[in-house]
Amino acid sequence: MSHNCSLPWRVWRMRPWNTNPLMRASDRWESVLRVLAVVLLLLAVPVAAAVGTETYTRSADHISVANASKTTVHATVLTVPKEIQPAGPVQPARFESQVQWQRDDGNLATGTIEIRHDTKAGDTVQIWVGPDGLVTDPPRQPEMAMWDGVGTGVALLMGAGFGVLALLWCVAQLLERLHAVRWEAELRGLGRPIGT
The missing domain is CATH 1.20.58 (Methane Monooxygenase Hydroxylase; Chain G, domain 1)
Known part of the structure; x- marks a missing residue:
């Protein structure tokens, strides 16, 4: 007879209701x-x-709900891109510029957005605005x-x-x-x- 028991057999021997008198009470509780x-x-x-x-x-x-309240508008870039974060070992450099757009009420609004480094002043870019007419993050994917x-x-x-x-x-x-x-x-x- 083999002295090595399989795992299921060892688990079965450790059942709490085992009648073996050598099994301690603490083993049963465990x-x-x-x-x-x-x-x-x-x-x-x-x-x-x-x-x-x-x-x-x-x-x-x-x-x-958040995505439904966001709309896209065309904005004009007012300033040349300014570096806000230098390139690192794993992330590219980040740039931002001031842009201007026309709100729903006809007034002009300005804001600062992150932008590509090769964008020039006077270029038109698409931005996302919230229900308040201010720049907001792009919609999250469902x-x-x-x-x-x-x-x-x-x-x-x-x-x-x-x-x-x-x-x-x-x-x-x-x-x-x-x-x-x-x-x-x-x-x-x-x-x-x-x-x-």
């Missing part, structure tokens, strides 16, 4: 805790999916809502997994310490003092 940890992790999957779906829905609604939802769900699931693993590790360390103290006490009781 087994119960492991079963509860697996149940908690299985319950965390639908909870993470529900939270991720809710985050996706809220983010999609927010993106849709696909970003999906990444918000997936990221939230995965983060929640990973947090639950790390929390359960940390709890199991702490309990295992505590039980190992208690077993070591008990073994030491039993070994001291078996040995005779020197000289007797």
Whole structure:
């Protein structure tokens, strides 16, 4: 007979209701805790999916509302591009210029936007303006809502997994310490003092 048992067989031997008299009470409690940890992790999957779906829905609604209030207008570049961030090892240099455009009420508005380095004063560029008629960021892509939802769900699931693993590790360390103290006490009781 082989002395190496397979993993499923070893797991089956560690079940809390095992009738083996050599299994300590602490081993049974540790087994119960492991079963509860697996149940908690299985319950965390639908909870993470529900939270991720809710985050996706809220983010999609927010993106849709924000994008609906933005419009594009043509603006005239007033100044030559000025470097605002030098080129680095992984990012290109960034430039900005002042631009001027006509608002819905007929008044002229000016603002500063990020622009390409080869743009010249007098060029016409397309910019995004918000409901207040001021420069705003371009609309977010609707696909970003999906990444918000997936990221939230995965983060929640990973947090639950790390929390359960940390709890199991702490309990295992505590039980190992208690077993070591008990073994030491039993070994001291078996040995005779020197000289007797």
